Amino acid sequence: MKYRFLNFARQLALTLLVIWTVVSLVTLLIELVPGSPATTILGETATSEQIANFNQKHGLDRPAFFFSAGGEKGFVWNGADNRYADYWLGLLQGDLGTSFRTDRPVLDMILERYPATIKLAVAAMLVAVGIAIPLGVLAGTNKNKLIDNAASFVALLGISLPTFVIGPFLVYIFAVNLGWFSPTGSFYPEDIILPAVTLGAALSAILTRMVRSSVIEELGEDYVRTARAKGLSERKVIYKHVLKNGLIPVVTILGLQLGVLLSGAIITEKIFGWQGLGLLLLEDGIGKRDYRLVQGCVLVISVTYILANSLTDIVYRRLDPRIRIS
Amino acid sequence: MNRLSYIGLAIASIFIIVAIFAPLIATHEVNAQDLAMRFAKPSAEHWFGTDALGRDVFSRVVYGTRISLQVGLIVVSITGIVGIIIGAISGFYGGFVDKFLSGYIFNVFLAFPGLLLAIALAAFIDEQQLFQYFIGVSAAESLINFFGKGLSKLILALCIIGWVGYARVMRGQVLKVREYDFVQAAKALGASNMRILFTHIMPNAIQPLIVQASLGMAGAVLSEASLSFLGLGIPPPAPSWGTMIEEARNYFSTSPHVLFFPGIAIGLTVLAFNFIGDGLREYLDPKQRAR
Numbered sequence: 001m002k003y004r005f006l007n008f009a010r011q012l013a014l015t016l017l018v019i020w021t022v023v024s025l026v027t028l029l030i031e032l033v034p035g036s037p038a039t040t041i042l043g044e045t046a047t048s049e050q051i052a053n054f055n056q057k058h059g060l061d062r063p064a065f066f067f068s069a070g071g072e073k074g075f076v077w078n079g080a081d082n083r084y085a086d087y088w089l090g091l092l093q094g095d096l097g098t099s100f101r102t103d104r105p106v107l108d109m110i111l112e113r114y115p116a117t118i119k120l121a122v123a124a125m126l127v128a129v130g131i132a133i134p135l136g137v138l139a140g141t142n143k144n145k146l147i148d149n150a151a152s153f154v155a156l157l158g159i160s161l162p163t164f165v166i167g168p169f170l171v172y173i174f175a176v177n178l179g180w181f182s183p184t185g186s187f188y189p190e191d192i193i194l195p196a197v198t199l200g201a202a203l204s205a206i207l208t209r210m211v212r213s214s215v216i217e218e219l220g221e222d223y224v225r226t227a228r229a230k231g232l233s234e235r236k237v238i239y240k241h242v243l244k245n246g247l248i249p250v251v252t253i254l255g256l257q258l259g260v261l262l263s264g265a266i267i268t269e270k271i272f273g274w275q276g277l278g279l280l281l282l283e284d285g286i287g288k289r290d291y292r293l294v295q296g297c298v299l300v301i302s303v304t305y306i307l308a309n310s311l312t313d314i315v316y317r318r319l320d321p322r323i324r325i326s
Numbered sequence: 327m328n329r330l331s332y333i334g335l336a337i338a339s340i341f342i343i344v345a346i347f348a349p350l351i352a353t354h355e356v357n358a359q360d361l362a363m364r365f366a367k368p369s370a371e372h373w374f375g376t377d378a379l380g381r382d383v384f385s386r387v388v389y390g391t392r393i394s395l396q397v398g399l400i401v402v403s404i405t406g407i408v409g410i411i412i413g414a415i416s417g418f419y420g421g422f423v424d425k426f427l428s429g430y431i432f433n434v435f436l437a438f439p440g441l442l443l444a445i446a447l448a449a450f451i452d453e454q455q456l457f458q459y460f461i462g463v464s465a466a467e468s469l470i471n472f473f474g475k476g477l478s479k480l481i482l483a484l485c486i487i488g489w490v491g492y493a494r495v496m497r498g499q500v501l502k503v504r505e506y507d508f509v510q511a512a513k514a515l516g517a518s519n520m521r522i523l524f525t526h527i528m529p530n531a532i533q534p535l536i537v538q539a540s541l542g543m544a545g546a547v548l549s550e551a552s553l554s555f556l557g558l559g560i561p562p563p564a565p566s567w568g569t570m571i572e573e574a575r576n577y578f579s580t581s582p583h584v585l586f587f588p589g590i591a592i593g594l595t596v597l598a599f600n601f602i603g604d605g606l607r608e609y610l611d612p613k614q615r616a617r
Contacts (some may be wrong), residue, residue, distance in 0.1 A: 018437040029450045164555045164571055165589035168578050176579045182415035231465055263439035267552060286449040298446045305439045
């Protein structure tokens with residue numbers, strides 16, 4: 001009990017520390033932007049009055065951090081009245097600032113797109129699991145036979161081909177030639193299938209290999225012999241006993257991969273014109289140089305990723321009692 | 327080494343040869359446009375056909391090998407060296423240094439989704455300004471000219487996200503190796519910390535790092551293509567495979583071959599280095615060999 005609590009407290013502290021660092025990095029990233037955002041947004045022809053207004057509206061006329069070093073003046077203490085503190089204060093009140101381009105709250109823009117990305121990531125995960133478990137079991141129980149080699153080959157293809165190669169080919173076959181889905185956008189419910197398969201392909205390949213080696217490992221355990229000896233059907237042995245134990249490492253990978261899917265979704269969303277967070281980041285954020293929006297998107301995706309990882313860790317500990325103590 | 331890793335080695339060697347002798351192998355000028363020959367199908371004249379501007383796809387794929395392998399090699403070298411040094415320090419000194427490095431810094435870098443961090447860095451960094459700040463105007467200019475526009479920024483972004491993998495593996499290795507008898511013996515003989523670390527621990531800890539480097543090469547090639555595909559890497563008309571795919575995407579339904587060949591090139595390169603990495607891992611870990 002004591003161990004469990006200590007572990008949980010440590011995990012929580014680390015998660016908070018990491019989130020704090022990520023927020024700080026994202027906040028300070030905007031300082032790397034060449035020139036001033038004002039001239040980027042308003043154009044070279046903007047009057048100094050317009051620029052001053054813009055800077056005041058977005059707080060860009062104020063110091064970036066608690067102190068500034070370097071430059072002509074050397075070390076200067078700016079006090080608490082700075083942009084870094086502002087961003088944190090806003091953040092704690094659920095405010096990610098105002099978009100440079102649209103003047104809308106960044107949080108609203110993100111929340112509009114967030115569900116679409118989560119939907120895509122979860123669908124991709126379902127596709128991956130749906131392919132990987134049967135294929136992995138099939139490969140593992142037929143070790144080194146033709147079907148195992150074929151499954152391994154398909155898995156390797158999935159790992160090696162990037163989404164932006166798989167995606168267009170799926171579009172070419174299933175949307176252009178067969179006409180089953182829309183090539184881009186999401187007009188019908190089934191339009192999620194191609195993006196989900198594209199995004200899930202790499203994960204399903206990784207999972208297939210994991211399930212395979214897990215199954216092979218567990219098949220050698222004593223409890224499998226016992227289960228067979230008491231007359232259970234091979235099907236029951238595999239699905240009731242072997243898979244239950246063999247899936248523990250797979251669950252960890254799944255949790256860790258949710259975050260990878262979130263950032264991978266950026267590319268998939270671009271391929272399919274899927275109106276999610278990734279497309280918001282790429283087109284409205286980076287494309288239109290709306291740095292406040294970029295900050296918000298990077299922040300939300302990173303924090304989702306971190307939370308998914310921490311949750312995985314907790315679930316993992318629950319699933320396998322051996323890990324709780326060590 | 328298993329059979330697949332030899333296949334990987336063979337494919338990788340071919341790509342390396344293609345990269346080195348690109349000017350001899352390419353059949354056309356890389357950026358020569360021939361608007362009368364747009365979207366030509368593969369033929370004896372244009373082996374892989376031509377793209378939207380009538381450029382020869384084969385020659386562009388050949389030159390793209392240079393960019394990909396160059397990025398991969400530089401990124402793996404830098405991240406490998408930085409990661410090995412930081413990992414070794416963390417593992418060897420232990421205590422507070424280790425708590426700070428492996429407990430905090432490693433976790434922060436692992437907590438960021440790599441691709442997202444690279445995208446953010448590539449979007450925010452202005453390479454010219456950044457390099458000028460650190461190494462002066464003329465040095466920055468020559469550095470950017472040496473790598474080509476966009477490439478140094480890309481390499482920087484990939485290095486920032488890449489080193490932590492090596493550092494983690496190296497730390498684990500050093501923790502293991504420093505308990506061995508020969509290290510204790512060296513210590514007893516009065517060898518300095520640096521001598522123990524560099525001549526006794528490092529050579530015995532480095533093996534798994536080779537696996538990491540091979541897989542890292544595959545990762546770097548993939549990341550370069552991804553960032554270029556997103557328009558954040560090497561700007562056109564440079565023949566980066568990612569950029570070529572992005573350009574070909576708009577005409578994909580009518581001329582799929584323009585996308586097919588650079589796609590296959592990326593797939594084969596990544597596959598080759600993954601094969602090598604997997605094979606080496608199996609070879610170095612006897613427990614896995616039986617499987």
